[in-house]
Amino acid sequence: MTSTTAGPDLSPTSGAQPVNTPVAPTADAAVTLQPVPLGASRSTGGFWFDRMQANRRQAIRTGYEKLETAGNLRNLRIAAGVEQGEAKGPIFMDSDVYKWLEAAGWEYGREADEEVLGWIREVTAVVAAAQADDGYLDSVQQVRGKGERYTGLHWSHEHYCAGHLFQAAVAVHRSTGDTGLLDVAVKLADHLVATFGPGGIEEVDGHPVVEMGLVELFRETGNRAYLDLARWFVDARGHGIIRTRFGVDPTYFSDRVPVREATSPEGHSVRAVYLTAGAADVAAETGDAELLDALVRQWEGMLSSKTYVTGGIGSRWDFEQFGDHYELGPDRAYAETCAAIASVQWSWRMLLATGEARYADLVERTLFNAFLPGVSLAGTEYFYVNALQLRHGAHAEEERSVAHGRRPWFDCACCPPNIMRTLSQLDAYVATTADRDGVPGIQLHQFTTGEVQAGGARVRVSTEYPWDGTVRVEVLESPGEFELALRVPGWAEGATATVAGQDVPAAAGDYLRVRRGFAPGDVVELVLPMTVRPVEADPRVDAVRGCVVVERGPLVYAVEQADLPEGLVADDVRVRVAELRDARAEHRPDLLEGVTVLHLPVHAAVGAATGPLYRPAGDDPAPQAGDATQVVPAVPYYAWANRELGAMRVWLPRA
Template sequence: MTATSSSTGTRGPAAPTDGARVALHPLGIGDVRIGGFWAERQGANASAVRVGLQRLEEAGNLQNLRIAAGRADGEAIGPVFADSDVYKWLEAVAWEYARQPSDELLEMQREVTRIIAAAQADDGYLNSVVQVRHGNRRYTDLPWSHEHYCAGHLIQAAVAQVRCTGDTALLDVAVRLADHLAGTFGEDRRHDVDGHPVIEMALVELYREAADPRHLELARYFVEARGRGLIAAYGKEPTYFSDRVPVREATTVEGHAVRAVYLAAGAADVAAELGDEELLQALRTQFDHMTATKTYVTGGLGARWEGEAFGDPYELPTDRAYAETCAAIGGVQWAWRMLLATGDARYADAIERMLYNGFLAGVSLSGTEYFYVNLLQHRSDAHADGNRSPAHGRRGWFDCACCPPNVMRTLSGLEGYLATHDGSGVQLHQYAPGTITAGGTTLTVETDYPWDGLVRVRVDAAPGPFRLSLRVPAWAEGATIGTRPAPPGYVHIDAAAGDVVELRLPMEVRTTTAHPRVDAVRGCIALERGPLVYAAEQADHDTPVDDVRIDPDAPRSSEHRPDLLGGVTVVTAGGLTLVPYYAWANRGPAPMRVWIPTT
């Protein structure tokens, strides 16, 4: 089917080249328009993006760049990676502009871009905190300086900006910075890696945009150099930095969770563009081990507050879960790249779990307050022992503010993660009402997902027959397509203009038990409905949630409550009322638990 051979809209966050070895190609941001549940979240996020500029001013991030540019005097403020928050926010502005063009957004983008361009050194180097605070002494402590990390987020923002607005000002900055890196690091240059990956993903995407093979080669180098003693040479313990084992030899993820999944996502990009099947297979193994032994039922990643890290297999405490919001975002980015490379539905399943639960819990219904940490149990009288503690409730900003702008860019660019095309047709991976355009084919999706399991797809236009593929989630046992059973995975339908396809996903309340090695929740159950994990929150109970118990065989029911928490379906079971996990703490940071001990 030639109609789906290319995307017609603005390319999204990951856009493999025509020569990449991938099974699927993403549709552009402009090819997918969504309404319903996710549109409501995006609407709240649009307000947050505009507030974000004020937050960056208040926190000093923009002032650092002005000082580096010689436009202001003073000392650098905040962490050494302060620039990265500006760049993630700029990326959010770009995707938001693609969704809803606005002169206000365009002027915000251009003004901040002018400040960044003025701060760049003559040779392309750019990191305002290093330039101001450290007398321009570059790359002296790469494990902690985040210099490549900040460069990576700048490059990602620049790629988004040119794809969404056509402006090339930030891309010019990004190319000069990437060229500086390529002239400094590599096989025949300085051997070193940054302590915090993300430059790998960024360089591949810059290659996809600007077609300079040096950028792809540098991304490959940074992936291959990891795990070869470079971090240890600084006297640092390598596990935290995902530097203990070479990427293609690793069998699991370890250390700092965000670092680990960002690195894996970049490695997946490198594998796709170079057709490196051995590297891709290693990443399959790592992803499988992560989801089987190191992932919370919410899709949250990172069991330890210490080091914001993955723990050992099955080390998944509930009340001390870290499950950083950024880790869920990085998990989605990695899973998406694995889905493009392989076409395997399990990666789309993982994206769904992370998006609806581990990620979405990180932002308030208003869109302007955030959790850094996403625990699965909040005890009575919990003490807020740090700026990031969930006992504060969601907060408007943090001393380490990586999560808020990361949430912003993810929600603004969400259309880029819903559907793909290949030479035979169109694939729908996540369900939302709206329209999907692939070449000359136009689809309308009607659904009230995640509250209702009916997904109706109407083929409004198509130049000829094509294959329509719909994902049946792994949890959806008993799903049907029309009148026939639809087993988990992808159901493929031969479709043409005028066809209407109905997928029905069962929405009964499910009881979930953990692997017996997860000691923290032995003897407990969790309740799920559709893609959502549920939680018991104190606001709905007279008995202290700390003390509740549940009969696992008790009857279960559900009811949609349009008056509650922006409109949610609640679950009742064994005398308990549960709300979607993502919605907890919107009535204050009250006691909550996902895993409930059985009677």
């Protein structure tokens, strides 16, 4: 532990002390890039800043209240013996508390707020009081388990809750300097080290996340036993170590194939990708190149056949699982919001390890199109599931159905506080720093208006991204020779750039690297082409055959019923690619808190409403659409279902 102050200690981090950011590799870690601390990477305006502010102003407070009303804190008080009753909610109720604490921690790091600090300390006290003398902590298990521990680890989520506690404790400690929650975490981690691994209980939790938590706690405390246990958990898995009760096979638990042998993630998407993210942490801190190679292979497998065009992952409703390769149907897309978050966490770690732009590309795609749809513009209602299509007349069944619209909370409330903690740490994913050949540098991975300070330099980023493609980086302070790298997204064919007014090449899918003796006032400007891009899928994605998605910049667009004229149902919209390319973009500050809409020429399907369900096939190609072109607005997919809920589709059939 590095701090003993009880109050906030916001002095700059120094030397071996981990930087104030969620993923802080040690000085010895095998990484290419180093994170820039929160505060040193700081959004000050624009798209993401607005979302972060909504999170700060609305969600964190609401979340704090929900922890009480949903019973999470009560469970902990019952475990502490200060309240009586039965535990409420799913077995992993504590994890919601920890995810909220993590969110509050990072928020306090962004901007000190005594009310938030008060909440953190109040909740920390509730958590600490529930902890058993030997460090064990899991309120639901303590209350329901009649003294039993770890007897059903495939489902009990005891390590899962611990992992989220560790991440929260690191956040609170790094951001506030408070050691209260860290003390609880260390006590629990020491208990796990004493209890699990070779010679102890040789089992793993059904739901990974403890691996990431343990590595970060190692980074925070320097206690290598935590890293060793994390590595053991990563390698023990995949050999059928989890007993398969209830007829659920090891696939679901990422326990069928060892991490080092798997070619793509499978089973429960959040479990699978929290595991690979934790494995990436282990690989970084142990310098395990073989493990990193395996993770690169898995990531490529995911991207090439198991990822929605939005970046979302996990297509199956049943058991929230990855489907087979190319099983990516839009109507029943599960694409859990938490899985998108897991994907961002994994890709971020792969980016730190390798420095390759493709990982930041997927972070961007996922944040805009798979993560952000999970929360309302107001910041207080959530999608658990993110389908890419809602049919006209769809009936809402269970609470996760998109046909319900976003909801304030869930019985299984994993997603809301996960969104909160992600928005609160979003500045961490904007930039990194690295020396190349002894020259310090800043790498800009995501584009948001703000400042970045690292490697002796300070730059100001100004952009209207994602609505406009111009990213202006002005050097405010310079150490002299310096390398400024800006990611040119893979979609940005035709990007251009200038350095101090001179054109420089900017290849899509790589970093634009400008190395020179920068002086304050120097400007690097990157211009990404904001054309309307019709995109199609590999023909093996059967469910979207003959369809295209419309993209502009980093955004995937959707046609929503609310924008369609009377008589035209979203289900029946048809498009022609050549016409889409010329679609007009219009920024509408009044709409959906400001969005650029695309005015798409569309055709209405002819004959859809007549004839039997199955009919003699027409000659190729089937005449399915008429020529009565209309122009209708498409909105960014993330913003859908913020008005009257109606039919929606991302994949548009060709006329």
